[in-house]
Amino acid sequence: MGDNGVSLGLLFGLLAAFFAGIALLVAARAARVKKILNTLPSAVIVADRNGRIVVANRRALDLLGLGAGLLDASALGRRLAEARSRSEKSMTFDADGTEIPLLVDDRILRSAEGVALFRLVQLTDLTGSKMVPEEERRADRLEAVGTLAAGIAHEVKNPLSALAVNLQLLEENVSGSENPRKVAHYLEVLTSEVRRLNAIVDNFIDFARPRPMEMSPCSVEEILRSIITLVAPQCEAKRIALEGCDVTGTPVKVLLDESQIKRSLLNIVVNAIDSMAGGGRLVWGIEYAEEMVLVRITDTGGGIPEKAVDKIFDLFYTTKKGGSGLGLSLAQKAVAAHRGFISVKNIDGGACFVVGLPLARERPVSSNQ
Ligand SMILES: Nc1ncnc2c1ncn2[C@@H]1O[C@H](COP(=O)(O)OP(=O)(O)OP(=O)(O)O)[C@@H](O)[C@H]1O
Numbered sequence: 001m002g003d004n005g006v007s008l009g010l011l012f013g014l015l016a017a018f019f020a021g022i023a024l025l026v027a028a029r030a031a032r033v034k035k036i037l038n039t040l041p042s043a044v045i046v047a048d049r050n051g052r053i054v055v056a057n058r059r060a061l062d063l064l065g066l067g068a069g070l071l072d073a074s075a076l077g078r079r080l081a082e083a084r085s086r087s088e089k090s091m092t093f094d095a096d097g098t099e100i101p102l103l104v105d106d107r108i109l110r111s112a113e114g115v116a117l118f119r120l121v122q123l124t125d126l127t128g129s130k131m132v133p134e135e136e137r138r139a140d141r142l143e144a145v146g147t148l149a150a151g152i153a154h155e156v157k158n159p160l161s162a163l164a165v166n167l168q169l170l171e172e173n174v175s176g177s178e179n180p181r182k183v184a185h186y187l188e189v190l191t192s193e194v195r196r197l198n199a200i201v202d203n204f205i206d207f208a209r210p211r212p213m214e215m216s217p218c219s220v221e222e223i224l225r226s227i228i229t230l231v232a233p234q235c236e237a238k239r240i241a242l243e244g245c246d247v248t249g250t251p252v253k254v255l256l257d258e259s260q261i262k263r264s265l266l267n268i269v270v271n272a273i274d275s276m277a278g279g280g281r282l283v284w285g286i287e288y289a290e291e292m293v294l295v296r297i298t299d300t301g302g303g304i305p306e307k308a309v310d311k312i313f314d315l316f317y318t319t320k321k322g323g324s325g326l327g328l329s330l331a332q333k334a335v336a337a338h339r340g341f342i343s344v345k346n347i348d349g350g351a352c353f354v355v356g357l358p359l360a361r362e363r364p365v366s367s368n369q
């Protein structure tokens with residue numbers, strides 16, 4: 001796609017200059033445009049603003065079985081319009097009884113005044129190539145970053161351990177100071193920062209070299225209750241009301257790696273608390289469906305901005321001072337290793353996270369893979 005993307009970009013600029021302000025003359029210039037288009041390796045179509053195809057290059061004619069020169073392509077025009085209205089990046093097209101999977105790159109060419117003049121559509125034949133879903137792509141990216149992180153984490157771990165040991169020694173040996181309270185305070189700050197750094201490094205190491213999953217039958221409700229007990233004092237201090245636990249369906253034990261799932265759910269709960277700086281409500285519930293158990297955690301913290309929804313699971317994406325942006329990436333990785341999912345949507349002035357875990361006793365995906 002890279003080369004084609006670049007060549008389409010160049011072509012787009014070329015066409016923009018070529019057509020600027022002369023929408024109605026395109027047919028007259030079609031032959032020259034076609035010459036340029038025919039040099040491209042991918043199928044390219046120029047349509048007018050009503051979707052009528054005015055020029056298609058040779059590759060497009062071959063690929064789609066369009067009658068050369070005729071451009072009787074109303075079916076293709078309709079399919080493109082459908083794909084566009086659903087913002088689809090791919091579609092299938094039935095050419096002479098053969099279904100062709102196509103990747104669609106659809107751009108609008110505008111006049112200097114911003115008026116839509118033409119559509120420039122590039123189609124890539126996906127026959128025989130496997131479409132990689134976004135989640136798999138994300139997993140690959142995370143894998144690569146994880147390996148890098150492990151290398152760095154390994155280097156950071158040793159000096160951190162040395163720091164921790166020396167702080168401990170210092171604490172034991174500070175005597176006769178003029179201001180022992182101040183010294184104790186500084187030591188406390190240093191120790192807690194070292195602990196925080198250590199936890200981040202441990203997370204990195206977990207990420208890159210996850211330990212084998214330890215599966216056992218667990219009560220999801222018990223896991224959630226232990227998390228709520230853990231955060232209850234913090235919620236009270238922040239005037240956050242805890243509301244749960246609404247259980248629907250028949251509770252059953254679920255085969256899980258308890259510590260991984262607990263850590264994942266804890267991060268979602270902590271994120272919810274973080275989002276409600278001025279107080280609010282944290283509602284949690286469990287639904288046992290036919291094949292899945294669904295854990296819902298809802299807050300009233302204003303929700304996730306539209307622009308950020310696609311990013312919150314990315315490694316290092318954080319909007320918090322002092323946040324590492326690891327929590328949701330790790331949670332997603334752990335839940336995916338259980339063949340589950342995490343989804344999020346904004347409701348009632350807050351965010352609602354749903355963690356789905358399968359009830360089936362299928363073998364989990366090893367998180368080492
Ligand atoms: N319930 C929520 N409401 C609003 N924004 C949220 C919520 N949960 C997550 N986010 C957004 O997603 C970002 C990423 O969350 P994530 O848990 O991965 O990292 P973090 O909480 O920033 O840092 P940490 O690694 O300490 O967990 C957050 O910084 C925040 O912007």
Ligand SMILES: [Mg+2]
Nearest residue numbers: 267271327328
């Ligand atoms: Mg977090």
